[in-house]
Amino acid sequence: GESVGLHLPTLSVQEGDNSIINCAYSNSASDYFIWYKQESGKGPQFIIDIRSNMDKRQGQRVTVLLNKTVKHLSLQIAATQPGDSAVYFCAENPYSYNTDKLIFGTGTRLQVFP
Amino acid sequence: NAGVTQTPKFRVLKTGQSMTLLCAQDMNHEYMYWYRQDPGMGLRLIHYSVGEGTTAKGEVPDGYNVSRLKKQNFLLGLESAAPSQTSVYFCASTLLGAGGPEETQYFGPGTRLLVL
Numbered sequence: 759g760e761s762v763g764l765h766l767p768t769l770s771v772q773e774g775d776n777s778i779i780n781c782a783y784s785n786s787a788s789d790y791f792i793w794y795k796q797e798s799g800k801g802p803q804f805i806i807d808i809r810s811n812m813d814k815r816q817g818q819r820v821t822v823l824l825n826k827t828v829k830h831l832s833l834q835i836a837a838t839q840p841g842d843s844a845v846y847f848c849a850e851n852p853y854s855y856n857t858d859k860l861i862f863g864t865g866t867r868l869q870v871f872p
Numbered sequence: 873n874a875g876v877t878q879t880p881k882f883r884v885l886k887t888g889q890s891m892t893l894l895c896a897q898d899m900n901h902e903y904m905y906w907y908r909q910d911p912g913m914g915l916r917l918i919h920y921s922v923g924e925g926t927t928a929k930g931e932v933p934d935g936y937n938v939s940r941l942k943k944q945n946f947l948l949g950l951e952s953a954a955p956s957q958t959s960v961y962f963c964a965s966t967l968l969g970a971g972g973p974e975e976t977q978y979f980g981p982g983t984r985l986l987v988l
Contacts, residue, residue: 792976801876801962801979802915847914859905859930860977862914 770869777835779866781848786829790851793822793833796865797844805833805846835868843870874898876980878963884986885953893948893983895963903966904946905930905977906938908959915962921946953987960984 771777783791789810794802808815808822808831815822821834831848847865876897885891895904902923907915907930917930921940935957937949946965950957961984964977 794979799982801964801981804976804978807976859917859920862916864912864914 767864768867768869770871771838773838773840773870773872775838777833777838777842777868777870779833779835779846779868781831781833781863783829783831783848783850785850785852785861786826788850788852791822791824791831792849792860793820793831793846794849794862795842795844795846802847838868838870840870840872843868876963876965876978878961878980878983880983881981882984882986884988885950886988887954889953890949890951891953891985892950893961893963893985895946895948895965895980896944897946897963897965897978898944899965899967899978900943901965901967901978902943903968904940905964905966906936906946906948907962907964908932908957909962909982910959918948918961953985955987958985958987 792807793805795805796802806817806820806822808824813824819836823832835842845865845867847863849860849862851860879894905920906918908918909915916932918936919927919930919933919938921927924940924943927938927940939947960982962982963980966977
């Protein structure tokens, strides 16, 4: 069935470097995407979202890129800090199913080393 | 403004026991959701509600029941707990459902349930 997945289960980066977390989605009709951050023992926290009529959106130290041609979503974190260590996962809204539910990916663990 | 809260934070049950998980939100959100999160898997939707008095099944509804008697509360019940229901349960709410202008889901801190 349709699903949202991630290429890398674990990403290790040095403090200060930039991080790139990837997500592949399979439903070409999806037109809304969200990135969440989940710290150990906590609930997911909204980071940034993007609609399909955009290919880039920037927040504070984070940028989301959307490539609809290859159905790929990425989250870029600039100057990664120890506090960025967490699991990151993307979610999509598959409008083609006429649903009011999101589909979540499995997540990528980001580890930041000093 | 507490956002989304969940009680209890942790619970141990024996097989066959019942319990109710409570989710409360103070943001006047219409939509509320219950998910379970298991290692190596994404969040899976159990049940959801699009408004007070209404509920609907999600991806994995078997073994669970829900009620939305008040707009701010969404209850998840396990009538006869099974070890397969050992998981972390998250509640979420959103002002409007997917397709509306406010789609971001706000999550609670989670309830860790262990069924022996």
